[in-house]
Structure formats: structure tokens, C-alpha cells
Amino acid sequence: MNKQILLASRPTGFPEESNFQLVEKPLPRPGEGEFLVGASYLSVDPYMRGRMNAARSYADPVKIGDVMTGGVVGKVLESRHASYAAGEYVVGQFGWQQYAVSNGAGVRKVDPSVAPISTSLGVLGMPGLTAYFGLLEVCTPKAGETVVVSGAAGAVGSYVGQIAKIKGCRAVGIAGDDEKVQWIKNELGYDAAFNYKTETDYRAALKARCPNGIDVYFDNVGGPITDAVFSLINSRARIGICGQIALYNLEKPDMGPRLLQQILVKQAKVEGFLVFQFASLIGMGLRDLTEWVKSGQLKYREDIAEGIENAPRAFFSMLRGGNRGKQLVRISEL
Ligand SMILES: NC(=O)c1ccc[n+]([C@@H]2O[C@H](COP(=O)([O-])OP(=O)(O)OC[C@H]3O[C@@H](n4cnc5c(N)ncnc54)[C@H](OP(=O)(O)O)[C@@H]3O)[C@@H](O)[C@H]2O)c1
Structure with a gap:
């Protein structure tokens, strides 16, 4: 049966x-x-x-x-x-x-x-490839840049911060409990992180952890966390919209601040993506991810x-x- x-x-x-x-x-x-x-x-x-x-x-x-x-x-x-x-x-x-x-x-x-x-099904599958292509192809981070990741202790987010570190970036994560925050900092190598369930002022929490502003934002969650990130982006920032889990169970979309002027004055790029659009590059993605897992640079x-x-x-x-x-x-x- x-x-x-x-x-x-x-x-x-x-x-x-x-x-x-x-x-x-x-x-x-x-x-x-x-x-x-x-x-x-x-x-x-x-x-x-x-x-x-x-x-x-x-x-x-x-x-x-x-x-x-x-x-x-x-x-x-x-x-x-x-x-x-x-x-x-x-x-x-x-x-x-x-x-x-x-x-x-x-x-x-x-x-x-x-x-x-x-x-x-994880680091060497769809979530790993989402992190890889979303960060490297959509957000195009350069060494020395600050990369902020929401949902940073989840499957996709935990890989994104580590790939950002492999590429020489500063990685800052946002996650939903203290154990997750400690894990991504102490085990995964995130440079800084905070718990969005205990921080009340997300903008101040981000500002303290991103002294040079935000060059790349890998967004897994949307909502008020994302509103706060937008207020701190640098000129020519790249924002990859991977997921909006804070909104998935809402019956009606909620209204946030209108942030397009910030995109305009910072000449920033906001791009949504689906992992499937990179189907022709899966071989390359899996090769790199496998190498990093084997070398211990990418933990899961x-x-x-x-x-x-x-x-x-x-x-x-x-x-x-x-x-x-x-x-x-x-x-x-x-
Ligand atoms: N674009 C694509 O092709 C693609 C592919 C795969 C996944 N995704 C998206 O990527 C995101 C992460 O997926 P995943 O598979 O890696 O899941 P995951 O991060 O392993 O699990 C979901 C996490 O979302 C967080 N969360 C739930 N409600 C939240 C809220 N209201 N505000 C902030 N965080 C919240 C929770 O972590 P906390 O404890 O931190 O709250 C939870 O652990 C999702 O939005 C998903 O839809 C997109």
C-alpha cells in the first residue's frame, strides 16, 4: 500500500x-x-x-x-x-x-x-542552488561589500551568508531566535546577526552592524525587516527578492512604507528571481556547492x-x- x-x-x-x-x-x-x-x-x-x-x-x-x-x-x-x-x-x-x-x-x-x-533536497539541491544563483547571478556581490540576509538561519539563508563569505564579503544575518543567531555567527561565519523577534528597532540594529551601509540584500522574508533594510542601502545596491515568507499567510497584502524613491535616489536594482530560471546552469552550481561542502567551507x-x-x-x-x-x-x- x-x-x-x-x-x-x-x-x-x-x-x-x-x-x-x-x-x-x-x-x-x-x-x-x-x-x-x-x-x-x-x-x-x-x-x-x-x-x-x-x-x-x-x-x-x-x-x-x-x-x-x-x-x-x-x-x-x-x-x-x-x-x-x-x-x-x-x-x-x-x-x-x-x-x-x-x-x-x-x-x-x-x-x-x-x-x-x-x-x-537541501545544500546540494533546490535550496542550495537558490542561494548560489540568487546571490551570485542576481545580487553580483563584490569582495569587501556588505551583504545582508533575512531568513539567515533557514535553508537558503544559511547557505547565502557562507557563499558571501567565500566571495570575500561581510555577511550580516537576521533570524528568529538567539540560538539561530549564535549558530550563524559562531559556526557559519556570519560577521554579525540579530534576532528580529527581540529587537524592536530593526533600522538601528542594522545600522550598528553595517557601518558601511548595505550593498547587497538577499531577501527571504519581506515585511518590516525588508522596509528597514531599504532605508540603509548604498548607491547601486542590489536587492534579490528570493522569498516573502512574512506575507505568505496573510489574507490581504499589508501596506508598508512606499520605498521606490529610495530605489531611485540610490540607483538600486531590485530583482525577483526563481531558481528554475537558472536550469541551464545547474551543473556549474552543483559543482561549486559540492566542492565547498567537501572542503568544509559550506556547512549545513x-x-x-x-x-x-x-x-x-x-x-x-x-x-x-x-x-x-x-x-x-x-x-x-x-
Ligand atoms: N525564489 C526561489 O526560487 C526560491 C527557492 C527556494 C526558497 N525560496 C524562498 O526562500 C525563503 C526561504 O526558504 P527556505 O526553504 O530556506 O525556508 P527556511 O528559511 O528553511 O524556513 C522558513 C523560515 O522562515 C522564517 N520565517 C517564518 N515566518 C517569518 C516572518 N514572518 N518573518 C521573518 N521570517 C520568517 C523562519 O525562520 P525564523 O526563525 O528566522 O523566523 C523559518 O525557519 C522563503 O521565502 C522561500 O519561499 C525561494
Whole structure:
């Protein structure tokens, strides 16, 4: 049997258990040109909140009654596909379920001798590539510049600060608790950081930690943190909009200060990006990320919940900041 988690209803505000339904279906069988994957780890990610809404953003919503979308790494258990053999590990969008049948579209093979397979959903997967391309291709940091990162202790943010350091920049992080702040400073090499849940004046906190102003802002969160960063940008600053998690559970967009004049007078560049736009460069990104992980220059942390049944709870925890590094769910020991 195949345990699956379906989208049962669309949330209003913060999602709830009742928005999901756990079902058991017969094990799917691969047809000609297909293979069966047994899931090892499922990734739960902020973008999934958007897919629970009815409105299309950059991708179609999950339909009510469909298996929740999600990145999974797992093992090929049975293959009728010429390019995939039983026993190989693969990562793909196989969804919140124990088993999936695939024709290979959008699937990448994973070499378990390079790093633990779970990293293909984190530092050596979509979040790692988001940090890499978002920082290096969109924000184009130069050695000596100050790079501010929001969501700095999360999956993407924890890699961004380290890549900024590899490139010779000063990295300043903003995160949601003291342990995260200490971790990114003491273990990851961020030059300075603060806890946005205990600081009341974000502008003053940033000003104290960015004496030369802000050249690059890698934005994972949006909202009042981002408003404060904008007020301190230098001329020709580059702002990469990676995510706006502070807004994902709002029913109506909230109104902030109007900051375009600051962009104008500082001749700054603000650019939103999606990791998929760099698909043709994935080989280069994975090569660099793998080298940095192997050399110890790029550290990572994983927060692993147990069992498909706990996927919704792991997802809620990540949305609330309960995750320590990349939030994953272990589906089986395959
Ligand atoms: N553009 C792309 O292609 C792309 C790809 C991947 C991810 N993203 C975006 O990148 C961001 C980070 O994703 P991730 O996968 O690395 O997740 P993550 O950072 O590992 O987890 C989400 C984190 O968001 C923080 N958070 C939650 N609510 C917040 C709020 N109101 N204000 C400030 N921080 C809040 C929490 O950390 P604290 O404890 O610090 O609050 C939480 O740990 C998300 O916005 C995501 O949508 C974009």
C-alpha cells in the first residue's frame, strides 16, 4: 500500500491539519518507460503554502484531492525505463507519498558516495542552488561589500551568508531566535546577526552592524525587516527578492512604507528571481556547492521529522521558524 497526503481543503491564513488528508492507496506499478520510486526523504518548503491557494502564481495550485506537491529523494525499486536501473537514487517532484511512478521528467540522479542523499533536497539541491544563483547571478556581490540576509538561519539563508563569505564579503544575518543567531555567527561565519523577534528597532540594529551601509540584500522574508533594510542601502545596491515568507499567510497584502524613491535616489536594482530560471546552469552550481561542502567551507544543518504522517506538522513548524536548517521528513530507510 502507498500512504499519501492529499490537499483536502484550502487554508484561510495559517494552514491547519484539516487542510490535509492521509489516505492509503494500492502500490502503483510502472508501465513501459516508467520506474517506481520508494521515497527516502520528503522536503517541506515555504512555496508549498502558495500551492495550497486556489490562485495560480508561477505554478499551478495543487487541486483539492490531489497528492501534495513536494521534492523527494528516493530509490528506484523497479524500472521499465532504459535510463534508470533498480537500486539507483533519484530526486524529483514525487509528492507527499511513500511511492511514486515516474517517466523521468524533471528527475536527477543522486550519487550517494558524494554526500548523504538528504543533501539533494537541501545544500546540494533546490535550496542550495537558490542561494548560489540568487546571490551570485542576481545580487553580483563584490569582495569587501556588505551583504545582508533575512531568513539567515533557514535553508537558503544559511547557505547565502557562507557563499558571501567565500566571495570575500561581510555577511550580516537576521533570524528568529538567539540560538539561530549564535549558530550563524559562531559556526557559519556570519560577521554579525540579530534576532528580529527581540529587537524592536530593526533600522538601528542594522545600522550598528553595517557601518558601511548595505550593498547587497538577499531577501527571504519581506515585511518590516525588508522596509528597514531599504532605508540603509548604498548607491547601486542590489536587492534579490528570493522569498516573502512574512506575507505568505496573510489574507490581504499589508501596506508598508512606499520605498521606490529610495530605489531611485540610490540607483538600486531590485530583482525577483526563481531558481528554475537558472536550469541551464545547474551543473556549474552543483559543482561549486559540492566542492565547498567537501572542503568544509559550506556547512549545513538538517532538521528531520519522522514518517509521512508527520509531514503536515513538519511543514507548519518550518513556517513558524521551528526548523533548524533544512526541514525534511524521513519517509523510509531505503
Ligand atoms: N525564489 C526561489 O526560487 C526560491 C527557492 C527556494 C526558497 N525560496 C524562498 O526562500 C525563503 C526561504 O526558504 P527556505 O526553504 O530556506 O525556508 P527556511 O528559511 O528553511 O524556513 C522558513 C523560515 O522562515 C522564517 N520565517 C517564518 N515566518 C517569518 C516572518 N514572518 N518573518 C521573518 N521570517 C520568517 C523562519 O525562520 P525564523 O526563525 O528566522 O523566523 C523559518 O525557519 C522563503 O521565502 C522561500 O519561499 C525561494
